[in-house]
Amino acid sequence: MHVTNFTSSPEFLCFLVSKVLIDPGGASCHVKALVTCSGTNLMLPNKPGWLAIHQAAWYGQDTCLRVLLSGMINKRTERGESALLVAISKERLQCIEVLLERGADPDIPNYDRETPLYKACERNSAAMVAALLNHGAAVNTHCIQGWTALQEAVCRNNMEICEMLLKAGAKHNLTNMYGISPLFTAAQSGQLAALRFLLKHGADINSQAADGATALYEAAKNGHEEVVELLLSQKADANKPGKTGIITAPHRRPERNIVSMLIQATSKTRVCRTGISPLHLAAERNRDDILETLIEAGFDVNAQLSVERSKLYEDRRSTALYFSVINNNIDAVRMLLAAGANPNLDVFRPLMVAARLGCIQTVTLLVEHGADINACIPTHPTTFPAVYMFSMKYLPMFKYLLDHGGHALSCFDCIYGNQPHPPVETSRLFCEMISAPSICRWAGPIIDVLLDYVGHVPLCSRLMEHLNSYSDWSVIKDKAAPPRPLLQLCRLQITELVGCQLVKKLPLPGSLIRFLKHQEGPVDDC
Template identity: 30%
Template sequence: MDFSECYGDTVSSVAAAARSGCRKAVRRLMKRGFCVDGRDNRGWNALHEAAAAGSRGCVLEIVSAAGGAYVNSLTHEGESACYLAAQRGHLAVVRLLLRAHADINQLTNDLSCPLYAAVDAGHREVVELLVGKGAEVDRTHTASCWTCLHQAVHKGHEDIVRILVDVCNLEALDDHKISPLFVAAQYGQRECLEILVNAGANVSSQAADLATPLLIASQEGHRACVDFLLDHGADPDLACSHEWPQLPIHAAAEFGHIGVLRRLIAVTHRACDRGDGAVSPLYLAVHGRQSHSVEMLLREGYSPDAQDCSHVLGVRSPLSLALSTSTDTYREPVGLLVAAGARLSEEDWMYALATDKTDLLQLILEHRLIPRPETLTRDGSVPKHHGETFLKLQELRELLCVALNQVHFAARWLPVLLKAGLDPSLLLQPHMLEQADGEVLNYLLEFVNWSNLSPPLKCILDRRRAEKTWEPGPHLGSIPRLSHVCRLQVRSVLGPDLLMRTSVVQQLPVPAPLHAFLQFRDIPEASYTHSPPSSPLSNRMQRYRRTHQHRHVL
């Protein structure tokens, strides 16, 4: 039954007169014997109508005639006349009903009361009256067990908060152990926050899940509240979670609140960056797909590799987290991390190579260049050249290891790698020649002098040809043409990285029509005809971890 909508044919005559505020009509009807306590479909009688309408005269007539018999009668929703008057801010009616011994603390069916209703609606004078008359100020209301102070703060009724802080328990907790100050921080009520702090409320109180006011203000992006809390002693390094040491900086990073994040970077201890047992805020920035947060943290010196969080978050690095979620919104964080020098592991290469898409691989190689072996230093690193960042020796090894274990996808990744400057001889491995599709194999051989292959590799090709699992290209069975040998020599002198990815070929003293030839662009790519494995990438990665072989190719 709907107790909120009033059906006109159920309202008594006295109640209708009281609703209109006609004191004379109410008096006349009562003298003629009309029922005062007649109820409509909501359970409302004439006193409820008069109180809700704010008609002090009608209330006085009914209370005087009935001798207070109906002053505490309730509607079907448990609302008293005092509650209805307080809810609507009718100060004179509330005062009259209290003199008639109305129950000041009467609860409704949903656990509200006259004071809570007045607080919720922002009726300051009614609140002052009820508090002065002894209303219970710390009783919990609603299903969340909020007190009147919680509700006043939530609504931002500053004048009422000033009244209540003098009489209420400042540390009253709801069913999640959330204090009024926490509510102020959560909803960005900066003025209420100041009133509470000045009254002595604890700025570092923690909820049941250990969340603090500073954490929730950072999560919601309330910069003014964050600044106020920090200026008044809130601890930015206080752990705010039972599961892992979550800090306010994590919340700001995850939700992309750049102003808040900038302030927290300045005051948060850097142990969260790479410390054991900690979690870098970069993880949360990547998880929240907040490229601006990622960019700011990297610019402020946070490590792109962070710490291994496999035991906490199930991922090894921020880059692994970004790569493992193959959506367009993660492309920018991937680019930022790779450009900042994040180390690429075998698992990361798996995400880029074990797929029929090349977008991630291309993105990585845009920011991390493939080096020539002779440029590698003893520690496997490559000196930066004109600001360019190269793959380290170990990263290159792991790239090749994964590539040789993902030959089924070679039609996709092989052109990308060779055009990025990978030396094709690094892929001339027995496994590649044995497992590659015929078109893929022909494409690879076009980048080398196939007449100079080692005897073991020639044996593999002869066997595949005999078994009819490979048909060589039209000219691969003959001696390479002089033009092909020449471009191989040009590639060797310049280096495949410079030749394939820069404009150096445009500067050579050769006719322009030869530029495409020198960059091997006359070779058609292999068509991708294989259906990808039916199992998800995550399953393929698990299988790879169990069965892959390290192929030492460098």
């Protein structure tokens, strides 16, 4: 029976090479003896696909390398790594020099197409880069992601390596698979020294990535203030649009100082053409500091999203005010309204959003600045003010809206009158809307409040059904029955003639003014 001699196996040779760490002289002699006398096949890999040469490079055993190099200097592992690439990954400079002196190919990549030079830049080692360049390594090879050695050196802000690469013929205008150049990388990662170096050597300051972004855009987005300042001083174009049409400045999430710098270089006319204002983004992200800066700089608080951008939102929002209201950001709402924001530009009004959120403070701010309480939703028309759909569960808010001009009479309009109503399918009529399961439990109090703002009105059969459903609500039916009190009719007549906003200026006693203004009870805050 044939027995394999373990001492002649490649596994033993790899094991022996690793032991040079313990006994360099003795182990290297054994390696030499195995190679020259025992017939060990150096071309057979061990299980991971490594040859003894890779093991020697890994452990930095240049003495063993000199013995092992014959005939297999450029052999690769299962991952495509040559001994040179292994030595560079472990930063074994002496091994690197031995391999290069014995003719190792400096350009053999691994299966990710990372060359030894690329790896040396990744390890941030000027000595390894110099050794490779001295042996003719190609400088403009792309890895699988499209990065070059120069781009890797720029990412690490290593000027010594960058200088060596450019002298060796590296091109600073090559881009990776995303269209990103070394200059873009320097700006994106805030590497000021590398950025200055590339600009000095003629890199295009306004080059764009595949998505249209510029170096200035990325520096601003990532909050690199000094980089933004340098780019602007070198005439970077702050108005260069990307494929999406968004101007680079001052979008996304820059710091306030950066925004201030960019505003000076940004054309408001160009911003208008993009279909989105930086005010929208500041409001959407609750950046009150940026919002204030933009308002002070004169950006239009009533700028609306383009139709295409508005369609990206299910509610078809269009103004910065809407973003602030839906975020329940009262400070931003106050700031925008004080600067002249119109609360009536959106299809679905900010007032309706505030009512749905249940915040009387925002509702009050909007009404005080001219929000139309009686507006309807064009896509969902109703015979009554649409805001009522979102406020009736909160009676103080509902009453506030009625006090400030909300129509009440339209709530009693019903095409069916005393006749039986069909099953509820829509909420176009008030009596249908109040019959929804989520609202009908408050039907009595809601009708009771409404009756304070109308004169003689008939109650349709659907409203009567609700009032008959609970014994305590019978007094509400009595309240609606004619004739209505003369005092109530007089209040309605005076309010209609003077207007609810001017009632408080009438030369009348305070108690009468309070009666006219329906101020029998306080309005709670949110």
